[in-house]
Amino acid sequence: MKLNKEQWSWVFYDWANSGYGIIVTTAVLPIYFKTVAEGSGVTAANATAYWGYANSLGTLLVAILAPFLGALADYQGFKKRLLTGFATVGMVMTLGLALVPAAQWQWLLVIYILSVLGYSGGNLFYDSFLTDVSDDQQMDRISSTGYGFGYLGGVIAFLLFMVLQFTHGFGRLSSLAVARWGFALAAIWWIIFFIPILRNVHQRHSLSVTRAPLRQSWQRVWATVRHLRQHQQLAWFLVAYFCYIDGVDTIFTMATSIGLDIGIDSTTLILVLLVVQLVAFPFSIFYGWLANKTSTRTGILIAIIVYLLICADALFLRSTTDFWVLAVLVGTSQGGIQALSRSYFGRLVPKERSSEFFGFYNILGKFSAVLGPVLVGIVTQMTGQSRIGAASLSILFVIGLVIFWLIPKMTADHAE
Template identity: 45%
Template sequence: MGKTTIQEKSWIMYDWANSAYSITIMTAILPIYYKITSSQAGLELNISTAYWAYANTIATLIISIMAPLLGTLGDYKGNKKRLFLSFWGVGVVFTAMLSIVTISRWHILVLFYILSMIGFAGANIFYDAFLVDVTSKNRMDKISVVGFAFGYIGSTIPFTLSILIIAFHSKIGILEITSYKIAFVITAIWWGVFSVPLIKNVKQVFYIDIEPNPIKMSVKRLLNTIVHIKENRHIFMFLAAYFFYIDGVSTIIKMAAAYGIDIGLGTGDLLAILLVTQIAAFPFALLYGKLSEIYSSKRMIHVAIYIYIFICIFAYQIDSASEYWVLALLVASSQGGIQALSRSYFGKIIPEKKSNEFFGFYNVFGKFASIMGPLIFGMISQITGKSQNAVFGIVALFITGGVILAKLPAEK
């Protein structure tokens, strides 16, 4: 496959950097901290879980509305890096600012989370689009998968440090609440520092020359792409499939901690399970990359969908830490693989010079999907009074995505 270039390594390093946000802020420590603050405010478990789901819905709705135009603007020469830096800065700053929120202000905590998530998701539009600039089509699966794999390993370092500080807060003379706040600062620093290689070494190779009235022209190009959707039928069919199955994946990521607490898991057990999940995901992500070379990206995405359907069915009946361990390891087996191969499959079927525009659509479909999943989860939890019932809504998302994907050819 050839030697990994400095541009490829620098791109991979950003997965190492921002995955700390994914596990600490989106999945584990912040959701647990939120449950503590909301509980002290008197919110019932299923209601606070529903509110957390709605917060994710609001954040993804905002970035989804912005993503198509952002992606189109990013296709202009030099804009990809500028827009990336803008959203990256917002994400890092508001992640750090989570640490200044007092425990009684759970609603302010939610607001800062929404802003940090907008920064995280917005930066990812341009990070994903940089894939076509740093590598060739025949290396995209490998580089994308390695990025996710190293992201899992990289995220475990600040996450482990944060867990240790929380676990031994009394021994080091700080309050438990303070230990959570330190974890937010650690995450922001990690994300910021390890983003430097991408900022320094990755350049926009494919671009459109700057035109007068770039916003007006960007809207025009965006509408032209939509109007000529039949010319890109295979791209938009994939996006339709992606819309449904990635919704299921992102909902499981965002709701895992809240779900674990609702079924009675202790904080210590939950953090340990999530840490091991991150470590276990590393070899499985690489395995998906190897198998995609033999069986194609599309087929391996289907394998991951089948596994996720089983995960949802299994999740309905769990009521112990041991069963949650099994559930978490099943998620680890496919989470990185399905995300990485979706990104690289898409990168191989889009026009290179319009990579930002199409990755804008990619993120729109992914983010709008992320609105629906948590919303379904929150509504079913709130209406039925039991979070476990929500998994059946998630199963339907995976089945729908898998059916649409089956109609597409394997990538060339």
């Protein structure tokens, strides 16, 4: 299947903000913030705590607002405006990170929280545009291509950042100058590749605009919550999705700590992160092909089973080689399970209300990796082995697998 201009423009928004995801959120800003905060007299423990609070607050704000913002975006002409507005906030605030004086670590956190709002809010509307740029038959391939190119774009942006670092002799990753270059690069990358979706992607499914769209949006959200039993298949899928995506996100977020526990240095961990992203690029697209040859449901089931194998393999995690094997396995299915979950959900929702329903999807995505880290922490403390803690995530994948497997039996009709 060949993608048209509008579909490629949609795909490249994932490419556009991928620089933010890997440079700002994952690799650079956490180190930069601890450097400037501790340089201003903040203890290491407090710096870590403040960073955690900032991430939690940004996530919480987006999660609370997601259904309402989604419902508002369903009105004709609102989705593009809201995407543009939130993306602009994200891009401007990301650039702003490079301009904050080193001593003003409090402002750095404030600007970062605003950038999270822009990034996460923009992704809500980006996801819901999937129903506008594709029909049900195309959805798997387009969603998978989006995730695949998002991973590839993140790797290229990060490698470009590393080239700038070494060719200009800025020194170590913790250097303030290097970090500011990274923030500027992530913002510029986002701005450039945002242009295609701004120009070429259009809202095709919508509700007629009312005289009071804000009030009507709130009323629609509460009505959906009260009548959720009318969407049984969708509701059960969200329950299954919450369980297995919690496991997926926990493996990603806890990987660094587990790697450090078995003696892997930080440079190797960054290299592992890049390799996972590179592996995820072709395998995300492969899952789209697989779903087209079999079914979306089959693709998701296979991906969950792969993650169960990852949890089992974690029991034997003792060396750097073992960690590399585990990382490659994660890369084979991380993008695929996310992409097919998005397209599966996209086929279930009423197209003219896709943004509202993707708001609920967004909530579960934001609150994922809540149960997982707690489970890993408890089991690790009880056993003294982080690899056993990681293996305990199999509980979440089993629950998600069983619920997802039973959805056709629990509902009258189902999507394949």
